[in-house]
Structures are given as structure tokens and as C-alpha cells.
Amino acid sequence: MGSILINKRPGSLDIKPASQTKPVRINNFIYLSEGASNSYLIETTEGNILINTGLGVEAPVHKYAFDQVNKNKIKYIIFTQGHVDHVGGSGFFKEYNPDATLIAQENIIEHQSFDSLTQGGRVLNAYKFFGEMIDLMNDAIARAEKMGFKDIQSIAEPDILFKDKYKFSLGGLDVELYSVPGGETLDALLIYLPKHKILFSGNAFGPLFPHLPNFCTIRGDRIRFAIPYLEMCKKVLELKPNILITGHFKPIEGQKLIYDEVKNLHDAVDYIHTKTVEGINTGKDMYELMKEIVLPKKLSVGEGYGTVEWAIRSIYEGYTGWFRHKSTTELYAYSPQAIFSDLNNLIDKKEALKRIEEFIAGSEYLKAINLCEIVISSDDNKEALKIYLDIHIILLKEAQKNSNRWIVKWLESEIEETKNKLNA
Numbered sequence: 001m002g003s004i005l006i007n008k009r010p011g012s013l014d015i016k017p018a019s020q021t022k023p024v025r026i027n028n029f030i031y032l033s034e035g036a037s038n039s040y041l042i043e044t045t046e047g048n049i050l051i052n053t054g055l056g057v058e059a060p061v062h063k064y065a066f067d068q069v070n071k072n073k074i075k076y077i078i079f080t081q082g083h084v085d086h087v088g089g090s091g092f093f094k095e096y097n098p099d100a101t102l103i104a105q106e107n108i109i110e111h112q113s114f115d116s117l118t119q120g121g122r123v124l125n126a127y128k129f130f131g132e133m134i135d136l137m138n139d140a141i142a143r144a145e146k147m148g149f150k151d152i153q154s155i156a157e158p159d160i161l162f163k164d165k166y167k168f169s170l171g172g173l174d175v176e177l178y179s180v181p182g183g184e185t186l187d188a189l190l191i192y193l194p195k196h197k198i199l200f201s202g203n204a205f206g207p208l209f210p211h212l213p214n215f216c217t218i219r220g221d222r223i224r225f226a227i228p229y230l231e232m233c234k235k236v237l238e239l240k241p242n243i244l245i246t247g248h249f250k251p252i253e254g255q256k257l258i259y260d261e262v263k264n265l266h267d268a269v270d271y272i273h274t275k276t277v278e279g280i281n282t283g284k285d286m287y288e289l290m291k292e293i294v295l296p297k298k299l300s301v302g303e304g305y306g307t308v309e310w311a312i313r314s315i316y317e318g319y320t321g322w323f324r325h326k327s328t329t330e331l332y333a334y335s336p337q338a339i340f341s342d343l344n345n346l347i348d349k350k351e352a353l354k355r356i357e358e359f360i361a362g363s364e365y366l367k368a369i370n371l372c373e374i375v376i377s378s379d380d381n382k383e384a385l386k387i388y389l390d391i392h393i394i395l396l397k398e399a400q401k402n403s404n405r406w407i408v409k410w411l412e413s414e415i416e417e418t419k420n421k422l423n424a
Helices: 059-067 090-096 108-117 119-146 226-239 255-281 286-292 308-320 336-346 349-361 365-375 382-402 405-423
Strands: 030-033 039-044 047-051 074-078 101-105 160-162 165-170 173-179 189-193 198-202 243-246
Touching (some): 030 059, 039 059, 059 090, 074 090, 074 165, 101 173, 108 119, 119 405, 189 226, 198 226, 226 255, 243 255, 255 286, 255 308, 286 308, 349 365, 349 382, 382 405
Parallel strands (some): 047 074, 074 101, 198 243
Antiparallel strands (some): 030 039, 165 173, 189 198
16 A cells, blocks of 8 residues: 555655744644754653754744743753754753753764764755755854854753663653664664653654655765664554654654554565665676666655665665776776766767757656766867756756655756856
8 A cells, every 4th residue: 555644744845944933732741843853842740851952043943932831941851863953952952951951872972973073075065955944044143143142053962871771750751762773873762652652753764754764865974774774663663652753744643554654664665675685695786776676556655855766775885885896997096977078079069969869858868967968078068058957957847746855956956057057
């Protein structure tokens, strides 16, 4: 049957920075403030529990929204993972709640260290994909700095670090935390309220549910592995929650619906993993597998953030490394594009452009792009640039049907850059 929720929930292009003035009431003690990653307030008779603080510049928005609920002190702050959109506002909330206890899975220390190690590269790549969000954030940072705020983006400094699981109670509410390193980060955790059978999954499934995760994000990050992800899914299935509260958008309700959707997502990832490993062990080429492996309709899931092809590639390269055993040139400091300008000088431009048009007529757009890249490699051939632009416009229209942020934003960026070259 496949997922029945894919088209009933917002997509990745609907993820926006926090801007609301009132929280969304989930039930009589849980409240939601949406943002780059959602923040949640749990109300108890002995104080509040805050789940994730948002980006540093979002924290005042979240606080203002949650102040509408009550002005009670926050007793615990829990981070579902160490990404900046989960922990960046911790300094701001800690300032107002100095006695709050911060809890995280112990791998958050290593994760934040790794994040800082490669932050520059991710920042350089991120604007193409999150430009509108970054602009809003930069504006907010500029305003905050004028007002004297210096701690714009905090790192998490937990008081309690746990390895596998951690339990505590507050105001009669039992809270269970479980480490699930198969999520977006090695420090990902689940938050479970056993008396109410409510599960906060953060982004353990990825930013979108029920969609394929990105085992290697396009902005640049280390590869994540499928088997720990499958174990995370099994843990959720074991807990059998009645309400699933994810990192983005509204909760999903109904034990059977949640179970079926998580099981379907698990089985889809398991299918891709199994088929990819089979291909590796029979000597099949990665690109061959990317074309060959298709999810059966009964395992259909969303591809608004990750895709089947990307999952195959991540699994393949995660297990086998970067050497494809196809060319001696792979073993040296050499890019295949290095030969493009030489090829351009050898080919007949009119024949090349004619061939490009033939590729387009046969919907072989990727071949057409590659040949365009060769033609424009040593000079900005206006005719080839115009065709390159047209191909990307065609691909964008197709990509917008699935609303995969990475594909849509990349194509938009290429279109803008090509237009600038044509107008230069």
C-alpha cells in the first residue's frame, strides 16, 4: 500500500524560521512553536520542560510564544540532537532559567566538535539551499547585535549526558530518553512519555516524515548509515506511540497509523539497503544500481528530502569508499572536467549543439547538460548557455512536483547563475 501521509503533510520547502506570536496547543500540557526545527514546551505542576531551543535568533520568538502558556520556570531543557537549529538558543533560555538542567545524549560533544570542524564548507554551500532562511537569520542577527545581544548562536553545554537511556520525572510526568544514533546525528535521541504514549522523535527520521532521509546531505556532511537508521525505526515500533511529534509540522495521531507509516519507512530503507548490498557483492556499478533499484509501490515513501538514488549512492560509497574501479584517473589528483576545454577545442560547435538538441528531444537531459558544459568550458558560448538554461527550467518544473528542497534550490541557483552569464 505504501505511505498514505506523503501528500497530506507539508514539504521541505514549507520549513520556515520561527515567526509566530502564539504557540500551537497539541493537548492540555504540550505546546508547539514552529521554526527551523520545532521547539516544544511541556507543562507540569512542578515547572516546564523545553524540547529544543531553535536557532539563537529564534529563541526570543519561541520564548515569547511559550510565555503565553505560563511564566513558570523551565526545569529541564532537552536537545533531541546537536544541530544548531536545535541548540542555538540554549544560552538565551539559560539566561532566563539559570537553574534549568540541560540534557543530551553523550555524543553531542563529538558532534558539536565535528560541526565546528567543517562549518566553513557547509556555510559556503548552504546559501543555495536555505538562502531565504539565512537572509532572515542575518537580518535578525543584525537587529540583535544593535540591541546588545552577543550570544547569538550558542553551543549546547549539557549538565547531564547519557549513553543509552535516561529517565526522570517532574510533576508526576515520567520522561524516558533513548539514544538513536541512526538519526540525523550520532547524538540523536527519542523522548517518550510512557503514561501518555507520546513520542517526540525530533529529526531522527529526518526533517520530513514519512520521507526518505538524506544519508549524506547535499550541503556537505559525513555519511550516515542505514542499519542504525533501521534500528531507530525498530525502537519506535517497539514503543508503539499513540502520538508521534516530529521535528517539523504538526503531530501524527493514531497508534495504527503511526505504526504502519514507520514500518513502511523501515521496510523501504531496508529494501534499498538490501538491494544495494546485493549489487555491491555481485560487482554491479553504483550508477547501474541507481538506475536499477526502484521501490515497489507497496513501499512508496516521500522523496521530498532524500531520494532513492541518493540513498543507494550513500550506502554504496559508505561501504566501498570513493574508488569506482573504472579509470586510472580516479587514483590521481585529476577531475574529469579538466579535459572539457580541450574537448571543446576539438569538437565542431554546430554539430555539438545539434547533438544537444537531439538529446533534449529524446528527454536525455543529463547528457545534454554534460555536452553543454563541455561547449561552455572555455568560452561562454551564448547559444549553449541558453540551451543549458532551458534544460534547467524544464528540470525545475519537473522537480517542483515533488518539492525536493535540494533539487529545487540547486536548479534555481543554476538558472540564476546562467541568466547572469547570459546578461553579462
